[in-house]
Amino acid sequence: MSDDWKIDVSARIRSLPPYLFGRLNAMLLEKRRSGVDVIDLGMGNPTDPTPKEVVEKLCESARDGRTHRYSKSIGIYNLRREVARLYERVYGVTLDPNKEVVATIGSKEGFSHMCLALLGSGDTAIVGDPYFPIHVYGVALAGANVINVPLGNDEAFLDRVGYVTQHLYPRPKCLILNYPHNPTAMTVDGVDFFDRVVALAKRDGIMVFHDFAYGRTCFDGYKAPSFLQAKGAKDVGVEFLTMSKPYNMAGWRIGFCVGNSEMVRALATIKGYYDYGIFTPIQVASIIAMREGEEMVARQAKLYQARRDVVVEGCRKLGWQADSPRASMFVWARISDEHLAGQGSIDFSLRMLEEAEVVLAPGRAFGENGENCVRIALVEKEMRLKQAFRQLDRALNKGIKAPSATRQQRKQQKQ
Template sequence: MRSESEQPESDNPFTIPVATRVLRLPPYLFGKINALKHKKRVAGVDVIDLGMGNPTDPPDPMIIEKLTEAVADPRNHRYSVSTGVENLRREVGKRYWKRYGVRIDPNDEVVACIGSKEGFSHLCLALMGPGDTAIVPAPSFPVHVYAVALASGNVIALDVRDPEQFLANIDYTCTHLYPKPKLVIVNFPHNPSATVIEQDFYVELVRLAKKHGFLVISDFAYADICFEGYQAPSFLATPGAFEVGVEFTTMSKGYSMAGWRIGFCAGNAEMCRALATIKGYYDYGIFQPVQIAAIVAMRNCDAAVESIAEEYHRRRDVLCDGLERLGWEIERPRAGMFIWAKIPEPWAQMGSIDFAMKLLDEVGVAVSPGRGFGEEGEGYLRMAIVENEQRLRQAVRQIGRCMKQEVEQP
């Protein structure tokens, strides 16, 4: 609180000239919903939160035990290495070999990140600058757009829901735009639309990268959450991928370690070196006990990862079954932790933001409006299957009550 002597002396207040990169950021379209969600919770409303992909399941007890043990060791409280300790990077290489048959040099081709979002954002800062352009998938996970904007780059968003057409549009854009895009960002399984691809998609992407000279960043955050026999392919398993790009993975989803903030960048050595350079100036690495626990997780907790995927599969079916009974047309995702649900008529006419606000305000169910992921997302809601099955059934009942009230209004 200001004292009397600190009150403004004139009618012309002092202005804070924030950087142009901040002014370039678009309005945060989830702000209204987050504010109402907070207000509801303060008022004691039990909000069923399907808005954020924030896992509610705890990690395997073995991981927590190792963290506790490592925290008790005073040697682990010093600054760590910004790129991750060697044993952790080596374990990432082993996991890629075991799961995808990909050989990775842990010294030059892996960087540990404070969550993949941090690594992705800092890699954009290392690669992009004024006048550079990135192609991003649309509907767009916000960081794929904002990280490029914060790096002073330009964004071209191309609809990703038809992967073959997405590739054709990349080729067309690169052929007709000058200067050509410097970077192409891909994200499969896709957030928010849950679109998936097969390995041949990456074969064509690598061919286009070499043809047009662009770099590739693959955001592989949902690699561990696949259903009904589908296995999400790794970009790095494609011949030539290491020449043109990198891939980000995370322990947030499959290992339920979201708040631990640990992810990885792997692939092209020069791109990894550029990221490591930026990180060397910005941070002192991940808390070492977290890295030690992550090593144990990757070595010993494959069964826990499979169990988590099975749990998300059951939740997917509970939510989709319920919405279909209410008359929603649902395309069941083969991977990921989101349902990309087309809003039925007449509620679609409200717009996704207003309909999401209605669900939260009237029946206490929080969802993400499709418009928050760009123009291509309008008409859809993204629903995270992070609540347990009982809560998801309750969410369906409350959504149905909201829709019934609308129908019964004169």
């Protein structure tokens, strides 16, 4: 072997956009290692536990030796039937569990493999900017191109999308949507929006992927509409959902893709090659969660709603512009020019980690239109969120470094 031999990664890996959370994550790790109690509001990783009944069902099922084999890559029938029942109950949408539902290893896996199943070299997908990163990475990993359109939730946004679908050649192949949206928490008022999406998709012959991860995390009586409630939606698209957010099952890795049977079949085909399915007890426990977890879904949304109020108030007191979202687990805030002090959101977030010991996700990591904003995840209890804003306020408004007790010091204080 020659001395200059080195691993040569694929063009696929090289095509990925730069990972803009890298420096922030490295600095967070370093701080934590040195014992600093950083308040991490960066990632939308639920911190509340999975409901007890669901965990118990998992254990019961895991004790049954018959569940230890490879499962079905599309998910066991009873699980897919439960998803269909949930759609009928919550959205009035009828799904065929055999043709229109497939279980995925979290919605992220489902989305990524759907890109691989339906997109390839020479294809283009339209994604609103700001965007959830996998909506761009998934397309890039499939070898296809992304066209970003400034995000919106109204006629003007659909006009921008329509302009692209009418003028780009070859025609874009799909439109990627996500309402309630991550990172902006943007929502749509009702099914009418999706009716217009379906009309546009049919007019221009494009597919629709709707990421509905926050569909059940709604506040103040708002009910996020499902894309599949739109007439004819199943002719043109699919929807991705997850157990991660409504049931606090993020680590369990389970979600679903539902809708157009040909698209679902294409995803199932890819998955059939790549995986043997989710551990059966996880699937069994998920049935119980969906069947008996309505109260839990509402309780968890209430928790996020109360945290939202703390965060929106905290942002406004700092002089940042933040709308109060009616869904998702994030607050999206525009930082004041005074606080940005000429920095971009990435440098600003690094400065807040250094000076306030609080992690805020920089808006720029979600696309060009996210610049000057931060995303704040509602993953800490109200008291700690208030503490985070006190630390931000001290760091920003007095130029004094937030006094952070190390874990060791806190322990000693408690004793």
